[in-house]
Amino acid sequence: MLEINNLKAYIDTPDGIVKAVDGVSFSIKAGETIGIVGESGSGKSVLAHSLMQLNPKPPVFYPQGEILFEGKNLLQLKEKELRKIRGNEIAMVYQDPMSSLNPVLKIGDQLMEAILTHNPMTKSEARQRAIELLTDVGIPDPKKRLNAYPHQFSGGMRQRVLIAIALACNPKVLIADEPTTALDVTIQAQILELMKRIQEKYGTAIIIISHDLGVIAQMAEKVLVMYSGRIVEKGNVEEIFYQTAMPYTWSLLRSLPRIDSEAHERLLSIEGQPPNLMNPPSGCNFHPRCPFATEQCKLVDPELTERSADHAAACILSEAEFEEAKKRIETKDQERGQGHD
Amino acid sequence: MLSRKRNLIPFVFLILLFVATITAEWWLPVSPSVMDSGLRLMAPSSENWFGTDHFGRDLFGQTIVAARVSLLVGFTVALLSTVLGTITGLLAGYYKRLDSIIMRIIDGMLAFPSLLLALALVAALGGSVTNIIIALTFSFWPVITRVVRSSVLQVKTIQYVEAAKTSGVKDPVILARYILPNILSPIIVQGTFIFARSILAEAALSFLGVGVEPSIPTWGNMLQESQIYITLAPWFSIFPGIFIVMTVLALNLLGDGLRDAFDPYAKGKKKARKRLFKQKKQYAS
Numbered sequence: 001m002l003e004i005n006n007l008k009a010y011i012d013t014p015d016g017i018v019k020a021v022d023g024v025s026f027s028i029k030a031g032e033t034i035g036i037v038g039e040s041g042s043g044k045s046v047l048a049h050s051l052m053q054l055n056p057k058p059p060v061f062y063p064q065g066e067i068l069f070e071g072k073n074l075l076q077l078k079e080k081e082l083r084k085i086r087g088n089e090i091a092m093v094y095q096d097p098m099s100s101l102n103p104v105l106k107i108g109d110q111l112m113e114a115i116l117t118h119n120p121m122t123k124s125e126a127r128q129r130a131i132e133l134l135t136d137v138g139i140p141d142p143k144k145r146l147n148a149y150p151h152q153f154s155g156g157m158r159q160r161v162l163i164a165i166a167l168a169c170n171p172k173v174l175i176a177d178e179p180t181t182a183l184d185v186t187i188q189a190q191i192l193e194l195m196k197r198i199q200e201k202y203g204t205a206i207i208i209i210s211h212d213l214g215v216i217a218q219m220a221e222k223v224l225v226m227y228s229g230r231i232v233e234k235g236n237v238e239e240i241f242y243q244t245a246m247p248y249t250w251s252l253l254r255s256l257p258r259i260d261s262e263a264h265e266r267l268l269s270i271e272g273q274p275p276n277l278m279n280p281p282s283g284c285n286f287h288p289r290c291p292f293a294t295e296q297c298k299l300v301d302p303e304l305t306e307r308s309a310d311h312a313a314a315c316i317l318s319e320a321e322f323e324e325a326k327k328r329i330e331t332k333d334q335e336r337g338q339g340h341d
Numbered sequence: 342m343l344s345r346k347r348n349l350i351p352f353v354f355l356i357l358l359f360v361a362t363i364t365a366e367w368w369l370p371v372s373p374s375v376m377d378s379g380l381r382l383m384a385p386s387s388e389n390w391f392g393t394d395h396f397g398r399d400l401f402g403q404t405i406v407a408a409r410v411s412l413l414v415g416f417t418v419a420l421l422s423t424v425l426g427t428i429t430g431l432l433a434g435y436y437k438r439l440d441s442i443i444m445r446i447i448d449g450m451l452a453f454p455s456l457l458l459a460l461a462l463v464a465a466l467g468g469s470v471t472n473i474i475i476a477l478t479f480s481f482w483p484v485i486t487r488v489v490r491s492s493v494l495q496v497k498t499i500q501y502v503e504a505a506k507t508s509g510v511k512d513p514v515i516l517a518r519y520i521l522p523n524i525l526s527p528i529i530v531q532g533t534f535i536f537a538r539s540i541l542a543e544a545a546l547s548f549l550g551v552g553v554e555p556s557i558p559t560w561g562n563m564l565q566e567s568q569i570y571i572t573l574a575p576w577f578s579i580f581p582g583i584f585i586v587m588t589v590l591a592l593n594l595l596g597d598g599l600r601d602a603f604d605p606y607a608k609g610k611k612k613a614r615k616r617l618f619k620q621k622k623q624y625a626s
Contacts, residue, residue: 052507056437087508100500104522113518114508165508 007065022229035220043229091166095178097158101150108146114168156187235311245313348598351591362408373402419536426485434493455480492524526603537592
């Protein structure tokens with residue numbers, strides 16, 4: 001339904017061109033959930049905004065690639081046609097529920113605005129629909145709540161309202177950009193649960209962007225791992241989590257705190273910083289931080305290659321070599337003592 | 342906002358002045374336009390509270406009636422320049438392309454001192470109430486444009502604006518329902534200050550002889566006529582002067598009060614200071 005082919009989104013800054021998204025391809029079908037993970041600055045948000053053509057142009061431009069939504073290339077549509085798609089066919093849920101609602105408009109007005117923008121309806125019909133939506137996202141006493149202002153809602157409630165607004169026109173694709181980052185863990189679970197339920201009810205395709213691997217594991221069927229504007233590994237959740245084939249993904253997973261770890265164990269981190277996207281390192285973008293890096297890595301920029309059906313990774317190490325290297329590092333860590341310095 | 346005394350007094354003063362000047366014909370004991378050569382330049386008395394001018398006309402009545410033009414000019418200029426400034430400011434702040442065009446024009450206009458610009462315009466257009474309003478509007482709206490533009494730039498980056506765009510809301514609707522209501526407070530505050538400044542500017546222009554026709558009583562015209570009698574009949578200058586000061590002061594205080602009322606931090610600070618003061622007292626005793 002939504003297909004992205006070799007999409008490039010560059011940012012033209014006074015200091016040079018930043019390759020924020022550099023040749024990304026993936027596709028999503030109805031009812032499917034794709035998770036996109038990566039650290040800050042890996043191009044997740046620019047990618048998400050590209051899908052809705054919401055990046056400010058200039059400075060962002062798209063030198064290559066296409067975003068096909070039901071056969072139409074969004075990169076070539078006019079603003080007017082895009083507006084028909086935004087909110088109607090593709091909707092978005094934002095990271096920060098505290099600032100995503102207009103403080104001077106009532107909840108009901110904002111919901112009805114989203115409904116009336118795309119549907120020819122009378123006000124009372126829109127009102128009816130707004131009440132339905134609020135019920136759908138689990139807000140008690142929706143009739144009364146329509147007349148409330150955003151400041152009368154808690155963060156979790158606001159995120160529910162935002163999801164209701166996003167669902168206002170039954171979109172085919174829902175992009176959730178870090179939907180739970182600003183919420184505490186219990187509310188987080190409720191919101192994720194809600195999104196799953198909505199997906200089952202309406203068959204919406206969900207693209208969930210997060211740096212929280214737990215959220216991804218819970219929600220997504222397929223996972224894309226992004227690093228410095230590229231997809232470095234993609235596959236099903238199980239494959240990504242249990243048959244990791246790319247050192248970056250492995251390092252990410254290893255840096256997660258574990259519930260069964262010793263009390264004094266230090267958390268592992270990935271050394272160094274994400275690369276400067278203005279002049280990325282030679283060869284593989286990850287090699288300066290990669291624990292497995294060899295001389296070869298400084299020269300060769302690995303392509304995304306298939307490891308098994310639907311599972312691809314961008315690394316020059318073969319599966320066997322990677323397994324061996326992992327073991328070497330793990331034993332080294334153990335030798336250095338339980339401390340994992 | 343009006344619950345505080347500091348805000349209530351200027352508000353009441355302005356309302357009283359407005360009502361008094363509108364209804365002047367009905368209640369003034371002495372008509373301000375009747376000349377009496379026997380009563381020229383009389384000092385304030387129980388009959389003529391503010392004294393009389395060089396034609397023997399009652400100065401109290403004149404001062405009250407003169408408020409009409411001042412308030413009319415002040416209010417109209419404030420309204421027009423606020424509306425114009427809001428529109429241009431919204432466009433400049435929201436559309437990057439228009440920004441550089443509009444703001445360069447505004448910068449050019451701001452390069453002139455506003456009174457000088459108004460003076461030149463009135464000199465070119467000719468002195469009348471309408472022309473003064475046009476000239477002052479022209480010299481004050483760049484101020485509003487700047488304020489509005491900077492507020493728009495701030496509000497525009499807040500996520501609800503982007504969220505509205507994401508749900509396909511059209512630009513005019515975003516400007517009117519998502520941006521404008523959230524920047525109203527600085528606009529209103531600035532509008533009040535423009536009100537005060539244009540009353541002052543109108544008086545200055547009339548005083549300089551390029552303002553309203555001399556036949557219409559305004560505070561500026563009165564000051565101008567009184568110049569040569571200042572040693573002989575100081576009350577002729579003092580009373581219109583006091584009215585200008587009081588009106589402008591009242592408007593500025595009102596503007597300050599509005600700003601405090603709109604700014605949650607200012608309020609919080611004051612309360613916090615009071616609380617601190619109380620605590621200190623408690624500990625001292």
